[in-house]
Amino acid sequence: MLNNLIQSFNESEENLNSHLMKHAIPGEKCLRKCSLNDQKVCYFNFTLKTYQILGGSCGECSNGIADDCFNERCVIADGIGRSYLSLNFELPAPKIEVCKSDILVIDLHNDAEGLSTSLHWHGMRQFGTQFMDGVPYLTQCPIPYGESFRYSFYALDEGTHFYHSHAGNQKADGVYGALIVRSVNSDNPNIQTYDYDLSEHTILMADWMHALSEDHMPGLTRRSSLSQIFLCTHSYQQSTNSSSFAPLMIFHVEADKKYRFRLINAGLNVCPFLLQIEDHNMTIIATEVSYVKPQVINSLYFMSGERYDFVINTHHRPLRDYWIRFRQLNPCVQELEGFAILRYHKNNKLLDKLNKKQSVEFNDRIPPGYNEEYPNGTLLNSPLPGKKYMPITHLDDYRLDDKISEGAADKTNFIFFDTPGIPNSFLYTNPMLKKYMFTTSGNGMSFIGSANNISFAYPSFPLLLEPNRVHDEFFCDEKSIKNESCFQYDTKTICRCIHRIKFKLNSIAELIVVNIYDKITHPIHLHGHKFHIMDSGLLRENITEEDVRNGAIPLKNKYKRPPYKDTVVLPYPGYVRLRFRANNPGYWLLHCHFDWHLVIGMALMIQVGEITDMRQPPENFPRCHNYMPDGIV
Incomplete structure (x- = not known):
């Protein structure tokens, strides 16, 4: 029973120990304004399954019939067909958004034939639930094909996080999703720096290949470029070297406001990413689990597993589209970059009328050249020395220890x-x-x-x-x-x-x-x-x-x-x-x-x-071990 997996961390929560699932609500309803004494039990039901980019659900999407691209369960990625590993037929996997101290319950059903799996909750420290960390043969057995496993733990770490498979190369094949933990405003020292913290302003970045990861592991007999495209947040992205049909992701904002964006790097390859936004500065306010004193930058160097929260100020700018650019840096020599759009609107009433199809589309503006720097200023987190480069250690955390x-x-x-x-x-x-x-x-x-x-x-x-x-x-x-x-x-x-x-x-x-x-x-x-x-x-x-x-x-x-x-x-x-x-x-x-x-x-x-x-797992926790009998049994 679940109450044997989750134990309260203080006496005020003891009422949740018995019959916990009776308190559970669908996970998507846990996205709300956080308040004191409003703890929820947030339930998610995931199925891991091999699925297709531009499969049968997409109809004539690849032939330019745009309406078909929005069919139910149509996944288009960058417009190049391939198989991938899906959670609930999505890419990336479904977003989880909860409040601090909520209880997360996630049932994972493994329907990927021939594969075992697990999920790691990147950023969740798992105090008291170490056996929910999701590392095969360290904290749990891998989940075999045909079986299910229930992850359950407190969301104790506020911040921008994500979850992904920790089995083999499955993250590289699509098993990753955003995990956002918000808190009450009084816990946020930077609450005055922005007007909006919207769910749709989570930027989940990943590089993407046009083949399964196992094609490159243990490796090819010739050197080749692994990553061929960027995927940004949802399944929509296009790069300058792509001739495929794939609309751009658009992030909508209202003029004369300040917006909090959450950036996650779920990349697989050895190449760092560079983020820049045309004619905009970014004010860094948080790194993963902790708020920092606001720091204005122009460019951000970030690598797989890192997360940053920044504020964009939309005051005093023309109402038009602005490029959001992601570039792949050394040691990768291929000039790979991807784009999204920051689109200005006059007021929120226009934003409320947008439908799903209007949230992604092409842009007729010519993107900047690969070697064109904009804005040309402070670069945060670069390991290189130089006047423009600001090391991560120059950020001041609010914590004092x-x-x-x-x-x-x-x-x-x-x-x-x-x-x-x-x-x-x-x-x-x-x-x-x-x-x-x-x-x-x-x-x-x-x-x-x-x-x-x-x-x-x-x-x-x-x-x-x-x-x-x-x-x-x-x-x-x-x-x-x-x-x-x-x-x-x-x-x-x-x-x-x-x-x-x-x-x-x-x-x-x-x-x-x-x-x-x-x-x-x-x-x-x-x-x-x-x-x-x-x-x-x-x-x-x-x-x-x-x-x-x-x-x-x-x-x-x-x-x-x-x-x-x-x-x-x-x-x-x-x-x-x-x-x-x-x-x-x-x-x-x-x-x-x-x-x-x-x-x-x-x-x-x-x-x-x-x-x-160490707290021990419950008695009925799944076991696994080698089987090496002496002779025939």
Whole structure:
């Protein structure tokens, strides 16, 4: 029963413990103005199923019959047909919008033949419900084909979040959706900076391929560009290099107002995105889970897993259309960009009369050239040095925690992420090493992901479910690696095991995450906690690990109110220094948020507290394990 899965966090909520589903309402009705003492039980029913872009439901849409593009269950994406993984026949998946402290109940039915799955609630720390984090073999068993699983947890983290599959490459194939948690106005220090926070002003960005992700994993025998298009919010998007039929997404605004926009990056590839809005500044007011002091910028550099909230001021501008532009940046060399439209109206009465078909259409204005910069000003979050570039650490959070910003950490760990290349001939001669395969080109090399030369291996059962089987020898770190888990290539020793870093419950934990090997920028995401970004910067090329550990990175706390996030940009060659209160007992993943980098082992596990500190799942929680009998049974 659900009351065994969800337990109240204070006595005032005990009345919800029994017969919780009797209080449930359809999830879409939980979109409302938030108020005190108005807690809802928000129920969503999702089915995972393989579906088609421009399938039979779309009629003659691909032949230019626009009315058919709005048929029920017609998904057009960028106008190029392919199969994809859908939740409820939508792309992206259905949006979830609730108020802080609402109870979320999501039934996920797996109807995707031959696939197991899970959902991770990116941004939800899961206090007290660690087994709802959605990481297969860490917090739950993967959900087999034909079975269902009920996720249920409190929406305790206000902010702009999203959810996505954490099984294989399923996020890249369409299993992602927005998750917005609002709160009462009195909790919002930036409430005076805008007039409207509208549901339709959520911008959910993703790069998109014209083939299933498995076509690129473990890889192609030749180098190719993976991403071919941008998808923006709904299924509608077009880019300058696309000849397909696909109307542009339009964001409608009234003149002389201020609007809050919520931006989510659900991207899959290694390329950062750049956001610009023609003739408009953006005022950053929040990063993921936390409000920051308003900061005016012109351009935003953002990577997979990151979210930002910004305000657009529509005062004193002509009533016309303005381009919203997304660009793909290095290391991707293809000039890929996408567009949406910011459309001005004279008053809200005209907005109220718009129907679905009028919310997406083409625009006869010529988009800007790829190398044309507009507006040309402050760029937030870029890892590059320069006058126009504002590092993320220059944002001031409203939170003030002296023990974080001024004191010393209780424990500090260095983490060196890398994707070393290994010759295919070397990998294929050892059966164990097949798990490292990641071929991306025809140069005879494959790649693995690693942290401190350890490629992460998942346990064969979810650790929370069988605590009696878990002991220190079950895990490894750089000081306790067993030789049978390792192999030597060139000057490197690479190991594969369940890599764990352990912190005491309620300690101040510090992670110094370093990239001096892999010549691209990585988005690093932590489950179960938010961290303060104490510092971020570049290092000299060819610096050694020994130099880094021996003082090359400054440890002085520079910022009184460092920004508070769960996903951060790790530059090359560079570092980020992160601190958090280890106050959420459990097993939590820290990983690169590029889909394929996680699959090949660019991750590790953070254990907070002892097993006795962790809340155990209910007795009827699904179990899974290896079955290896001795002989015929």
